[in-house]
Amino acid sequence: MQRHELIIIGAGAAGLMAAALSARKDLLILEHNSYPAAKIKISGGGRCNITNANLSPSCYLGDPCFIEKVFEYFDNRELLSFLKERGLEPVVKKGSQYFCKKSSRELIDILLDSIKGVPIRYETEVQNVIRDDEGFCIVSSLGRFYARKVLVATGGLSFASLGASSIGFDIAESLGHTIVPPRPALVGLTLQPEQFWMKELSGLSLTVQISAGRRKIVSDMLFAHKGISGPAVLDASLFWNRGKITVDFLPGIRLKSLFANSKKSALSQIPLPKRFVKALFAALNLPETPYSRMSEEQKQRLSLIKSYPFAPAGTFGYSKAEATKGGVSTDEIDPLTMQSRLAEGLYFAGEVVDVTGMVGGYNFQWAFSSAAVVAKSV
Secondary structure (H helix, E strand, C coil): CCEEEEEEECCCHHHHHHHHHCCCCCEEEECCCCCCCHHHHHHHHHCCEEEECCCCHHHEECCHHHHHHHHHHCCHHHHHHHHHHCCCCCEEECCCEEECCCCCHHHHHHHHHCCCCCCEECCCCEEEEEEECCEEEEEECCEEEEEEEEEECCCCCCCHHHCCCCHHHHHHHHCCCCEEEEEEECCCEECCHHHHHHHHHCCCEEEEEEEECCEEEEEEEEECCCEEECHHHHHHHHHCCCCCEEEECCCCCCHHHHCCCCCCCCHHHCCCCHHHHHHHHHHCCCCCCCHHHCCHHHHHHHHHHCCEEECCCEECCCCCCCEEEEEECHHHEECCCCEECCCCCEEECHHHECCEECCCCHHHHHHHHHHHHHHHHC
């Protein structure tokens, strides 16, 4: 019976990087798809949003101390250096986001070139991982594999079309780990009937500030047929589980400063698309009169343009989510090694861990950083 030194479950960003940075002694990668790096391939419009210049634990949902310790070992500078040494210098878009120059294939090729000689068993569905006297037995659709150490780098539940499943969470739970309940993240939000007026604005985009919990996010919001989306909403969905969010449709603008012309209607003086302003006025039952002629009660309702509160009905679901929040509790993982505190020789990296980043390359950076820590450890 052959027993590998390390078996990596998942040939995605975390799994491939762990293999690339390890000593590569007796490794085996198991992948359920017929090809590697499925999520890298499609992300960022096919150019892969690799990382972000503004890297900080504050850009993540998760234990900031845990995240900081991982980044202390391997952050965006180490990642960019790793890529540059192998011939890829990502281009900066949107101010701080790093993308492949031409296509995500550039990054995939670098990762695959870095693990030449490491066997990858494709179309292998892992069903369970069992501890034994010398390590672990991995039960799969192609039979049983044995290893002294196992890295679970299976990702989350988003992108079911790429074969995403709960197997990583199932493995962790079967070996005694606590799973923070997974939920769709970086995803659009659906609306209650009171906000259905927003659906009529489908296709319109505005720069807004969304407050979700203690987070304030300033970016673009897109009105869609199913509800609201766009970067501001995707990031807000990371920090929202239930209850109300608040939208400021005029971030950085004082409302009273707009209505200098006492003869014009208040509606016509708001510097937003008229289609939106008319829909909002109708939803708030406001008249198209000058601000000075509005009653105090009407002015109070108009002020909601700066703090419009509502409770989303839910999200667009995993089929539209860019990430999964929740996962293996970081209380049960050593951030200096990414090894389980409960099962020696068991490691976790990437999205399967209860760390999720905002839009902008943060989740790939987490996958690569957590994988680098594993590689150092094993």
